[in-house]
Amino acid sequence: MKTTMKKARFNASNLLLWALFLCSIGAANADNKHAPAITQSLLQANSHPYFANTYSSKERETLQSLYQLNAYQLLWFSVEHPVKTINQLLNLYADAPSQGLIAADYAHLKLEQQWRTLQQSKPSLPQFLAFDTALSLTFLRYLNDLHDGRIPAQQQSFYLKPKIAVDFASRIYTAIKTESVSALAQDMEPKLPPYQQLKIALKKYRYLNAQLKEPVHFNFERALQPGDWSTQVGKLQNYLNALNSTSLTPQIDTDTNQYSQLDNTYIGSIVTKVRNLQADYNLDNDGVIGKQTLKLLNTPLRNRIEQIELSMERLRWLPEQQPGPFILVNIPAFQLWAYHTDKAQNDNLSMKVIVGKSYAANKDEDKTLKLQTPIFSGNMSYLVFRPYWNIPYSILTEEILPLFEHDPTYLERNDLEIVANFSHQAIPLPSTAENIKRLYTKKLHLRQRPGAKNALGHIKFMFPNNYNIYLHDTPGTSLFRRSKRDFSHGCIRVEKPSALALFALRNNPGWTEQKIAEAIYSDAPSIVNLEQKIPVLIFYSTALATQSKVSFYPDIYNHDKALKTAISERSQRLATRSEDITTNF
Secondary structure: OHHHHHHHHHHHHHHHHHHHHHHHHHHHHHOOOOHHHHHHHHHHOOEOOOEOOEOOHHHHHHHHHHHHOOOOOOOOOOOOOHHHHHHHHHHHHHOHHHHOOOHHHHOHHHHHHHHHHHHOOOOOHHHHHHHHHHHHHHHHHHHHHHHHOOOOHHHHOEEOOOOOOOOHHHHHHHHHHOOOHHHHHHHHOOOOHHHHHHHHHHHHHHHHHHHOOOOOOOOOOOOEOOOOEOOOHHHHHHHHHHHHOOOOOOOOOOOHHHOOOOOOEOOOHHHHHHHHHHHHOOOOOOOOEOHHHHHHHOOOHHHHHHHHHHHHHHHOOOOOOOOOEEEEEEOOOOEEEEEEOOOOOOOOEEEEEEEEOOHHHOOOHHHHHHHOOOEEEEEEEEEEEOOOEEOOHHHHHHHHHHHHHHOOOHHHHOOEEEEOOOOOOOOOEOOOHHHHHHHHOOOOEEEEOOOOOOOOOOEEEEOOOOOOOOEEOOOOHHHHHOOOOEEEOOOEEEOOHHHHHHHHOOOOOOOOHHHHHHHHOOOOOEEEEEEEEEEEEEEOOOEEEOOOOEEEOOOOOOHHHHHHHHHHHHHHHOOEOOOOHHHHO
16 A cells, blocks of 8 residues: 555656646747847857867857757757657667767767756756757767768778768758657668668677677687587587578577587588688688688677778768769778679679788888878779880889899880880880989889780779879789788789779770770770779778678778777767756756
8 A cells, every 4th residue: 555655646746747847848938039049159159068079160050050940949849749859869879889889979878867857857948958959969960970970081091072961950950840850860871781781780799799708719729620629619610600690689609518529520511601701801711720710710799890880980981872883992801893883783793902002011101101002982984905004203213223223134124114204105215324314303204015014914994083093904913812912002903804894894885805805915005985984982991791791801001990099089079078967057
């Protein structure tokens, strides 16, 4: 009886508080003559009462436009169901990690606490407006982060085609008034298939990681060969089954005592799974678990989760792909894909590439940065068959001329010739001492003749850019057998140049495999303009997902490290104030 009476008193008290709160909303909306001045004061201040950091100029401008649409009145409390709409928004923030975002960046806990406080009191108009503008500011940040990314691409030296600007003020205003904030968030989310697939993978890897009391670790006494026996094979089988599962809630059981002698024999399907894993990571897929494969298996899942989150951030920088042919190079994967975004085609391609040197390849940081392949987008517009290699000045002075000084026959033996300018019509000049001297002063230039020794091979794929980067063939095909392929000075060498040429020229009448072969072995260089330009994206992602698997790649240029630092510093800047907001505003 006493318990029932206590519950009745509690419910009555809650109903009273709720009634007072609803009255407060009504009073706040009625007190509209004071709202504009308070709202503008909040928006013109250096920072919001809830936050320690200042507004950015873009945020201030957008919020001014947003509240101007509503005559600077309360926004979130002016709809028919304010509680439902605000709860919907706070649930979005709580679920931010599912998008690879950080809930604290949107004052998730502070806003929930303040929301409870407001509902249990009789707030004043200034307190309502402080909360109202905080909701608007955090929603603006959330949508911007979801659509465009938290860190500007150029800040990370990613020079990509910009996305079409979004009118966030009008979109947010409409979403609030129609009580459809979740629908707006879903609309702002990138629709690119790689993003959506990584989002699914993120959920799966978080679920797997939550099951583990400690990271999975394998330790074989020696390289494990197919046919060997080890007490950890059953555990490995279970682990790879979970990683390869298409379920979002796969189970991991790492208890090694449950497996029999047969389960712990390294044969059959487990060897196949290891071979597939090795192939995904460009390792020799021999099924032998040596140092490199063991390192892959022992990478903590939290590291993989981080790679997925950082890759999702970079994918937010990309505009939606337009229908038609598309070429993508992912630097950490050392891989190129050429495909059609709008339909399945038989001429879709995948091939290995060689990219610019990484930090590990050269200890001189300034020099190494110059040798890295930059991240940017462009449009392939023409191909050059039987190209000359116009040698850049840095390669000329740092690599070639020192060799010539020790071997006067070096130029001729390597089909190198001096010219006054880089054009197909340029006439070769003699390798006199005076002409060699003029090479050092850029008054003359050096190029390599077309042929078997030419560093560009037989085809050059041009998408004009500020970095003088292009795709090209290479005579050094043995390097494609390496798992880590960062050997170039920045340009990208392709494994299957003839197949890529056929893909690029598919809209040029008459360009068959035979005609391409004839152009490759012709006597002189030739330029072929593409009938349809092809977007080319030189990108950097250490995680990529398909419907069936997730592949992870090494951070060869340390871009993951730099992005992680930038995101962490941003989160620190977005920290909320620690004092009680209700009593201090």
